[in-house]
Amino acid sequence: MEDGGGTADPSPPPVITIQVKFSGRTIPISINLESTIKDLKSVLQPLTNVLPRGQRLISKGKVLLDTMTLKDSELSEGSKLMLMASQGLHQGDGPITKEASLPSNLKRTIDAKRTTEYDKMKMKAPVDKSRSERWKLTGVIALSEYQLMTIPDEVWACGPSVRVLDLSNNSIQEISVKIGSLSSIQKLFLNANDILDKCISWEGITSLKSLNILSLSQNHLTTLPSSLGALASLTQLHIANNKFTSLPIEIELLTQLQILTASNNRLSSVPSSIGNCRSLIEIDLSSNLLVELPDTFGDLHNLKALNLSNNGLKSLPSTLFKMCTQLSALDLHNTEITMNLLRQFEGWQDFDERRRSKHQKQLDFRVGFSAEFDEGADKN
Structure with missing residues (x-):
């Protein structure tokens, strides 16, 4: 429509809704018709956990090219696409499917509920007196893989004498405030259980001022409290294979922390306070x-x-290689970061020399100490 001899502004390209089929479910996507297939893949990334370069979109038997627009690809309102994911090219804990398999620790919970009443009674049976006395004498309580559903009361009775408590690989769901009674504990292993946010007493855990190692990997946790910063003596924190979405800003208070393992979670960012x-x-x-x-x-x-x-990383902090002069191991597999980009960073060459030197030392060690080494082994 013209106004006073001029031409009206062109109308914006229409927005259409297409249906993307992936792993047994259909994902509706509303997107501009002039958007490219590459743009569409970026929209699908957080919905599927599949990196754009690991996505292959198919319409009517044809693979759609990244540079094409939806209009060029003859897509319209209600069009149906199929998304094929390349193996390994995903972020997070794998592609989001319609019926994700149960985590191993959740499966253990279900299996535990199927045990007989006799087995349940046996799990809750009190620890014999001699064992309890040994715990107090050595300061070490080792109850890994004991099929426990609850923590025995005898553990709390040991109080300040406990230095190490290993409850890993059980089916424990609750960590009560009583954990605070172990005031001298240095190492606490709670990994591979069935602990939920509502069933863990952070008040009790963060009161453990002598704690050096805390392992909470392979549970069902989603939130770390700000009080985590109270664990000033912590040197190792293991929280892998949970559902954490963020790390608290107060992590900056863990000035003694040497090892942080937070793989296989849902972290979308890391606080600058780290x-x-x-x-x-x-x-x-x-x-x-x-x-x-x-x-x-x-x-x-x-x-x-x-x-x-x-991860979906496309770059790295500009000073990483320049300032982190001891860095010698960096794993960037299945990210968007290319070698061409890495070579542009200041300090990359020095890092690469450290990396190669470390790799060579590892090879020399294997050659010197492996009785099965064959000079021609690398040809196989």
């Missing part, structure tokens, strides 16, 4: 939903190993 954790030597953030890292990673001058594989 730069204050200058004792960090190893960090594993693989298989999360990260698209960038804070520039403060360059402040981690003691960092030696960093695993970022299976």
Whole structure:
């Protein structure tokens, strides 16, 4: 329509809704008709956990090219596409399917409920007196793989004498405030249980001022409290294989922390305050939903190993290689970061020399200590 001899502004391209079939479910996507297939893949990434370069979109038997627009691809309102995911090219804890398989620890919970009443009674049976006395004498309570559904009361009775408590690989759901009675504990292993957010007493855990190692991997946790910063003596924190979506800003108070394992969660960002954790030597953030890292990673001058594989990262902090002069192990598999990009970073060449030197030392070690080594083995 013309107004006073001029031409009206062109109307915006229409928005259409298409149906994308993936792993037994249909995902409706509303998108501009002039958008490219590459744009569509970016929209699908957080909905499927599949990186854009691992997506193959098919319409009427034809693979759609990234550079084509939806209009060029002859897509219209209600069009149906099929998404095929390349193996390994995903972020987070794998592609989101309609019927995801049960986590192993959740499966253990279900299996535990199927045990006989006799077995349940046996699980809750009191520990014999001699064992309890031995715990107090040694300071070590080892109850890993005991099919426990609850923590025996005899554990709390040991109080300040406990230095190490290993409850890993059980079916324990609740960590009560009584955990605070173990006031001298240094190592606490709660990994591979069935612990839920509502059933864990962070008040009790964060009161453990002597705690050096805390392992909560392979549970059903989604939130870390700000009070985590109270664990000032912590040197190792293992929280892999949960559903954490963020790390608290107060992680900066863990100035003694050397190892952080947070792989296979739902982390979409890392707080910039992590730069204050200058004792960090190893960090594993693989298989999360990260698209960038804070520039403060360059402040981690003691960092030696960093695993970022299976994330949506497209770049790295600009000072990482320049400032982290001890870094020698970096895993970027299944990210969007290319070698061409890495070579542009200041300090890359020095890092690459450290990486190659470390790799060569590992090879020399294997050659010197493997009785089965064959000079021609690398030809196979």
